[in-house]
Amino acid sequence: MIAQYSLTAGLAAIAAIAFMQIKKAILICSSIMIAAVFGIYLVWVPEQATVIAQHVGIGRGTDLVLYIWILISFFSLVVVYLKMNNQFEAITSLARALALIRAEHQHPSDEKSGPTVRKTSPKKK
């Protein structure tokens, strides 16, 4: 029973988080909520997983859950990778813009890269 309560709490938390974010990505958040609620159902009625598994040609319910989990993980990985690419493109654009602005203001005697750091002499007391 401890495992069932823990899993239910975890899945309920996921559903709640998805619900709070639903305005940002309605399709993804709705899918997560449905999956979480369905997960809670399977936690409490595990024999249903086996029934569904056998309907789709998989022997055991645990195998079905495992395959779905692998698919979700792979999909998430691709989404995160593409988002990371987007962010890296934004960083590249910013870095390029900064580099070009600095090049415009470059003085031939300036040999330091990045912000110019000048040494100051200590104040005489």
Add this chain to the structure above:
Amino acid sequence: MDAILSPNSIWIVVPAFNEERVIADVIIGLRKQYPNVIVVDDCSTDSTRSLAMKAGAIVVTHPINLGQGAALQTGITLALQRGAECIVTFDADGQHCMPEIARLTQALVAHNADFALGSRFLGDTINLPKSRKVLLRAATLFTRLTTGLRVTDAHNGFRAMSRLGATKLNLRQNRMAHASEIVDQIANSGLNYVEVPVTIQYTSYTLAKGQRSTNFLYILLDLLVRRLHQ
């Protein structure tokens, strides 16, 4: 393209990362004929930037290391901003042959093309390792299959382009896959290109600095992800 390109209208873009051993000689050699040399320092940790500036190059420095493709795009953008009529991309490690720049730029004019792509397989290679040759051939085959252009050397960084050609490029592959991306964008632009025989000289320095064989796997991955991303 104008019938004759003056050296002042030709801008050389040299992406560089930790090239302090060779950068000064390369820039001094280039500037004997071409006054406009842009070095894109990709956040080197050595003296590349200061040596390039002392040698007379315009130096633009990335605040973070982005990769050769990003450096090329930065250099091309700056050259266009400064009014370049023709842009030549040239490696910092000295494996390209300076007198052959004229061959590339003349080919642009002679063939009324917007891109002149250097080809080591139409020209010559010095000390090219066999394993590298096999990988370059495979990369070329991949590029031919994916772009439809019958290029003979897809990963040659020695190329010239007209102003129009340069404006059509928008490199998003920051790392080494940019070479295939350039060919891809040339194919999509519908502009003319010509391949020009060039000589690539491999030394222990260029081989140590150049791509490792395993990088080709990353290039392939980058290209596949980019196809997903489009």
